Amino acid sequence: MDLRVEKWPIPEPKDGEVQVSIHSTGICGSDLTLYSKGFIGDFVVRQPMILGHESSGIVSKLGKGVTNLKVGDRVALEPGIPCRRCEFCKIGKYNLCTDMVFFSAPPHHGTLTQFTTLPSDFCFKLPDHVSMEEGALLEPLSVAVYACTRAGVTIGKRVLVAGAGPIGLLAMMSAKAYGASEVVITDISQSRLDFAKKMGADHILLVDTKDVREMAGRVKDSLGGRMPEITIECSGAESAMQMAIYATKSGGVVALVGLGAPDATLPIVDAACREVDIRAVFRYCNSYPSALELLSTGRVNVKPLITDRFSIEQTLEAYDAAMGRSGIKVMINCTRQ
Ligand code: NAD
Ligand code: ZN
Numbered sequence: 001m002d003l004r005v006e007k008w009p010i011p012e013p014k015d016g017e018v019q020v021s022i023h024s025t026g027i028c029g030s031d032l033t034l035y036s037k038g039f040i041g042d043f044v045v046r047q048p049m050i051l052g053h054e055s056s057g058i059v060s061k062l063g064k065g066v067t068n069l070k071v072g073d074r075v076a077l078e079p080g081i082p083c084r085r086c087e088f089c090k091i092g093k094y095n096l097c098t099d100m101v102f103f104s105a106p107p108h109h110g111t112l113t114q115f116t117t118l119p120s121d122f123c124f125k126l127p128d129h130v131s132m133e134e135g136a137l138l139e140p141l142s143v144a145v146y147a148c149t150r151a152g153v154t155i156g157k158r159v160l161v162a163g164a165g166p167i168g169l170l171a172m173m174s175a176k177a178y179g180a181s182e183v184v185i186t187d188i189s190q191s192r193l194d195f196a197k198k199m200g201a202d203h204i205l206l207v208d209t210k211d212v213r214e215m216a217g218r219v220k221d222s223l224g225g226r227m228p229e230i231t232i233e234c235s236g237a238e239s240a241m242q243m244a245i246y247a248t249k250s251g252g253v254v255a256l257v258g259l260g261a262p263d264a265t266l267p268i269v270d271a272a273c274r275e276v277d278i279r280a281v282f283r284y285c286n287s288y289p290s291a292l293e294l295l296s297t298g299r300v301n302v303k304p305l306i307t308d309r310f311s312i313e314q315t316l317e318a319y320d321a322a323m324g325r326s327g328i329k330v331m332i333n334c335t336r337q
Pocket of ligand 2: 082083085087089090094096098
């Protein structure tokens with residue numbers, strides 16, 4: 001796709017909204033899919049749009065009626081604005097809103113820009129000791145936190161995480177923070193596993209065979225002969241989803257976070273006969289406050305995940321670096337240098 005740095009008008013906040021001067025925006029895998037393919041799932045780029053949705057910034061203007069923030073506040077941006085009226089919004093599962101405006105999901109503009117506007121209650125005030133970059137990483141951390149909540153991670157659970165990309169790493173770190181006694185993480189990349197080990201994974205397992213039952217057996221071995229009660233699938237690979245079911249203890253939970261091919265063949269009878277629940281995870285819902293607590297109390301340290309830094313003027317280089325996938329998280333500084 002044609003990616004450019006261009007001048008766009010500065011948006012004005014409507015009633016109940018704030019204008020935010022963006023400080024940091026991380027590049028997410030979905031941004032890369034939009035950049036390389038021009039669509040992601042049913043979302044197709046049909047007109048020029050701004051990418052990005054992992055952002056933090058400083059409140060620069062208040063719309064009418066905003067009382068929870070003031071100009072100068074440092075905030076993280078929750079980038080999905082639900083309608084607040086549909087049945088899903090009403091029951092609090094606003095991530096399932098049928099009328100969601102999600103930043104950078106076409107046709108909606110994203111936040112890889114110097115200014116954006118959004119409802120003030122989708123801004124989360126950052127404590128002074130939490131950096132802007134950490135604030136931007138609240139977005140993927142919220143995915144991980146919501147996955148742990150959906151999967152039921154609590155004290156003493158053994159957890160398998162499949163895939164050691166940013167989401168898998170954050171899921172592993174969040175699971176530990178939620179009290180998991182041991183977390184084993186898998187990947188096809190040894191360097192990503194080495195990184196996961198540094199970030200606190202108890203066990204790392206290289207996926208070097210197509211035999212998913214064999215891999216499930218290795219997961220059990222790595223945990224001293226005990227199967228994990230919970231698996232959080234964060235790779236999107238069909239074989240990893242299959243392995244996740246075989247590896248999970250009877251009565252346990254497989255949380256599907258990874259999004260790969262639209263259809264997958266899964267060992268569903270094995271899941272059925274062993275009561276392994278398969279739970280879908282879509283983005284997050286009321287997860288920013290918990291994710292912010294994990295950051296501000298130091299229970300999860302996301303800083304080492306940022307491996308590459310660019311200015312907004314260097315956005316094309318930043319996307320090239322992210323496409324190469326040699327690092328973990330590419331962060332763009334959107335302030336005027
Ligand atoms: P990523 O591509 O950086 O990471 C995926 C990792 O999985 C890579 O390190 C890759 O080497 C590894 N992998 C590939 N095949 C594997 C296999 N068979 N077994 C184990 N690991 C394998 O992506 P990411 O940004 O970390 O996101 C992870 C997944 O989560 C993606 O599929 C993304 O689309 C999805 N996602 C879903 C949601 C949601 O709301 N459900 C939100 C964000 C991301
Ligand atoms: Zn709604």
